Amino acid sequence: MYQFGNLQSEEYACPEVSIVIYNPLDDYEGDTQGETVNAIVDTGAEMTVVPQSTINALRRRSINEFETYPIIMENADGSRRECEAYRLCVRLIESEESESNGQENLQINFIEREIEIVSLPDKEYALIGRDFLDLYKVVFNFKNRLWGFCDETNCQIS
Numbered sequence: 001m002y003q004f005g006n007l008q009s010e011e012y013a014c015p016e017v018s019i020v021i022y023n024p025l026d027d028y029e030g031d032t033q034g035e036t037v038n039a040i041v042d043t044g045a046e047m048t049v050v051p052q053s054t055i056n057a058l059r060r061r062s063i064n065e066f067e068t069y070p071i072i073m074e075n076a077d078g079s080r081r082e083c084e085a086y087r088l089c090v091r092l093i094e095s096e097e098s099e100s101n102g103q104e105n106l107q108i109n110f111i112e113r114e115i116e117i118v119s120l121p122d123k124e125y126a127l128i129g130r131d132f133l134d135l136y137k138v139v140f141n142f143k144n145r146l147w148g149f150c151d152e153t154n155c156q157i158s
Helices: 052-061
Strands: 002-005 014-022 035-041 048-051 068-074 080-098 102-120 126-128 137-141 146-150
Touching (some): 035 048, 035 052, 048 052, 052 080
Parallel strands (some): 035 126, 048 102
Antiparallel strands (some): 014 035, 048 126, 137 146
C-alpha cells in the first residue's frame, strides 16, 4: 500500500513512492544498493523519468557501464527534446510506520522491472510512467489517498 504526497504540488496530493534505480549488470541480489529517489506516479507519462543527478550518482557507484542512447521525447505541451535513455532496473520501496524511529523503508522486491528510463536535468523527482505501470494491475483510492498493486486474488485498497 502506497500513499499520496505533495512532491508535485503543495495544493494537491498525488500518488507517490520512493524508488531504487540500479544497473542490471551489477548483481545486487535484492538488497538496497542503487540510488534512491522520490517519484510521483504519472499515468499520463509514457516513460519513466528520473533526474539526471540520480543517473550521475548511479554512474559513480556502478561497477559496470550501463547502456545509454539518445531518444527524442515529446513533452505534454507538444515540444520535443533530445534526452538520454538508459536500460536500468526500478524497484519500488514501501514506507511504513515503525515504533522505533518513525519510518522504515521496506523493499518490495516483487515490484521490480528492468525498463528504459529517460533522464532530465531539470527534474527534482522521478516520474513512474506507463512503461512500468502497464505491467501491473494498479488501483488508486483517491478518497483515502492510497494506491497499490493488485493480483488476481487480492485487490483491496481501503
